[in-house]
Amino acid sequence: MHEYCYLNFIYPITQVVDLGCSECGIVRFYREVPSIQKIQLIDIDRSTLEAHKNYIKPRPCDYIFKRDNPLSIEIFEGSATDVDQRIMGCDAISMVEFIEHLYPDTLRRVEETVFSRLYPSIVVVTTPNYEFNSLFPGPIRFRHYDHKFEWTRGEFQKWGQDVCDKYGYTVCFDGIGNPPPECQHVGFCSQAAIFCSSSPHRLKEESEGNVYSLVAESVFPHKDKETLSSDEILKLEVSYVINLLKRAQPSPREQDDIEDVDQIHIPISRLMNFTRISKLVNIESLRMFLVDNGYQLTEDQSNLITPMDDECEDHDGWHSDEGTEKLPSDTETEVGGDQTLCTAPAIDSDNSAELWE
Template structure:
């Protein structure tokens, strides 16, 4: 990429980092709004069965923690012009230890590229979807027009997800009415955003649906969502023949995730792996598990041990899909686990070297994210801690 191209794009200075609506005062979001935006985009990708997504303006690559959990996704490409930030965060795309235990049923490759969103790299041609999360407001109008042409005119994915600040919401923040970040080149009202979206649809033959992220207070419903979102869809099944300059992006890092066929392991082998992982997860987090007093830590012969209700293991969908409660109890006994006399709890000795054996507390939090988000599942209670370092957009 030329120096001239770098000079004309302002997202290259890393200024998008540390941008968080919660820091603006008064109105607070929980979970943080950046987390809600990533979750929103992830659900859209899953709903549309996307297998290949390109995220433009990825900055710190934080969205990959969410996208990698979409079962159907087989390729994730992250693109940004800020090489320093990409180099610093490139390890985010590496498989976690748990990914080698609980292998995906579909292959997944993740690639990070340094490159301009205005340029067409042939390695992105053919993608199903493009996401631009809080990205377009960092572009000057002439640069945004080039990005539109690249995404909607040349890549032409079936799905494009765009989020951007809703300027009307800014009236709820303290102080004078202003943009949320010094690097924003614009912040649109809802009518301005929808006008831009309609122009895109008319020019490139897309349909659009409007929604948003970040509910306003009950007394201020008139301002709309904090972030406005547009979901562009195309019904065209044929991909146009486009001419690319070749590999104009620079590959920064790539990772390939382990995966397996569904029939590779027997039910018993799968259950053994699931039970072992979940018990280890619960045990090594025992000091912070004050949300449920039914998991007991007791002293027995001067040794600390933990008693986990068998029913709680059944709350994990990965176990309950494989076995019923009585069969799980028999499996635990046959596998050498000790149960209480009434057979309602499994007894696990606690050791001092859990971190050395199973990883740090931070790794444990990331592993907890691997569990699916079934709202009836026990893992939903073991909420994943999101790093505050990600509050940039």
């Protein structure tokens, strides 16, 4: 659904809870957020959760393009009015097209649970905009048989402001799904409220223990944390890149008309084009590092002089698990192109529509 694309947090979220997760579709988007390390999906309908629990399993590409940070995903059967100790301390809570399924007294209890007892830094709520319903064919009615209400923009904004006044949050309103140009007066198809806590370090209340029932959980593969020092990493990176560039040179037999084929000159700026080096040092620090580690530079210190060996060492398999690196072009050197050893596949825009179904 389009509402899910709105929930791409710009904050450093590590633990997110989705209340009323239904078919668990939101996990497809949360697992792509690098900072998130725990996703907890909660719904009261166990049969729906059981039918869709495989959605949280790692895909083949998750084993190939591993995350930098750990990630675990849990599905719980439980009520949004209860506080399970396993969701305490979450950074963010989302309620996507959920509150309209609640009776007014239940909604008030959910408000208390979310905004007072759990008190996350961020709460994102989306719900249908009743004013938009006039654009649908047939008589104006609720969009789903289970909806207990559908609010106009004014009603939704009043509810959001009342929540802020009661629980100490600030709110901004937005929406998802633009109306036709001639119908701008009806607003977005779905309306969104983004609540931010004004005192994020407030102490949380005690939970009720493990009141939810665990339906499924998955742990995603991730990269091992680096144990080498920055100087050790730089030494390996420089050695690897030099050998990579040497491999790209024509063989000596192809250079019979060129003098001094037993050595090559590599511009220092060329080394800096590799992100794994440039994120560790600037160009002046790199020059000092090369000199300190016994590398020979030209008189103006603009080029590295290195022997043109017949064979280049693999340097103990450094990067050997990440494939073959593409060499930076001159244009990429000017703009600081990111030359990493493996790149996640791009989403095919022709097939992107299926993500929103």
